[in-house]
Amino acid sequence: MTKEHPVRRPESPHSVTLKDIAREAGVHVSTVSRVLRQKEPARGWTPTAVQVREIARRLGYRPNSLAAGLRTSRSHSIGLLMPRLTDTVIATICESIEAAARYAGYQTLLTSPPDTMNAQMESLDFLLSRQVSGIIATSLHRDDALFISKLRSLPIPFITANRHVGDSIPAVVSDDFEGGRKATEYLIHLGHRRIGIVAGPRHASTGYDRLLGYRRALEESGLEIDDSLVIHSEWEVEGGVLGAHTLLALADPPTAIFAVNDTAAVGVMGAAHQRGLSIPGDLSLIGYNDIPIVAQLPIPLTTVRSDLGQMGSTAVHTLIRAIEGGALTSVKLPVSLIMRSSTAPPR
Secondary structure: OOOOOOOOOOOOOHOHHHHHHHHOOOOOOHHHHHHHOOOOOOOOOOHHHHHHHHHHHOOOOOOHHHHHHHHHOOOOEEEEEOOOOOOOHHHHHHHHHHHHHHHOOOOEEEOOOOOOHHHHHHHHHHHHHHOOOEEEOOOOOOOOOHHHHHHHOOOOOOEEEEOOOOOOOOOEEEEEHHHHHHHHHHEEEEEEEEEEEOOOOOOOOOHHHHHHHHHHHHHHHHOOOOOHEEEEOOHHHHHHHHHHHHHOOOOOOOOOOOEEEEEHHHHHHHHHHHHHOOOOOOOOOEEEEEHHHHHOOOOEHHOOOOOOOOHHHHHHHHHHHHHOOOOOOOEEOOEEEEEEOOOOOOO
16 A cells, blocks of 8 residues: 655646655655656556656646756757748748647747847857757748858757758758749749749748749740849738839739739739739739638639648658657658639730
């Protein structure tokens, strides 16, 4: 018969210690530590282990992952470097990363600095100081050689999601080149020959690769590449508004616009409305990512769908495999064209 040891219940689950559990279970602290740290043995838990785990559950014990990391050089946590969390794309990836990490038994430590390399470098140093086991970043700049060099020399696994910086850093991304080509080919198939593109910022691989796909589709169709139809912009709605006004003010304006993200496409819609143009009657429009709102717009948006949830979960699984001794590999996810009401043949 196990002797009962009365114990004062801590005011907060986070104040429960291994000593509290050991005192109530009548065992040594090292026994509690071993039971709570190990996976279930093939033969199942011993009666003592069952008792220890039940007491820990009842008291609401939560392990201190940082303290464990200081002892083992691993915190069983994943650092996240994710600027622009107000962007639906980034928020969706973040949510899927969090869910996949928790399911795998990892905690996440989120930083969301401004989308500049200096700010991201400061956040990277912070994550390293917190003894995280690995890091996922979503918004690296493809042209920052100094930061990329630092990432290559990190002492822990590091992977990017959403954006990439070339072959030197493992990445989980959508096939943005193919997505840009699919969008442009569809507009060409409809009969458009003057196709503008709101191409996003120059430093982002997502916009850059989609622009390359746009150019390839024009080349393969024997159409002229007119640089006046390429407008770099910010990702937000205002970027789409300004980009569209620039394109539509041309002496020979486009009959279709490919916006390389859905949020900018909403801005293009607004600019077209301000100019008295109808979509798709006067202007066809394609976006990118298929965020939930675009199917519910008054004119549902034709767009390229990238599986953001799969991107986040794949990044987690790939990183954890490396943390546990496996190789870090890059993954390119397929995309698909979703045809809705914002595209039609030109008049």
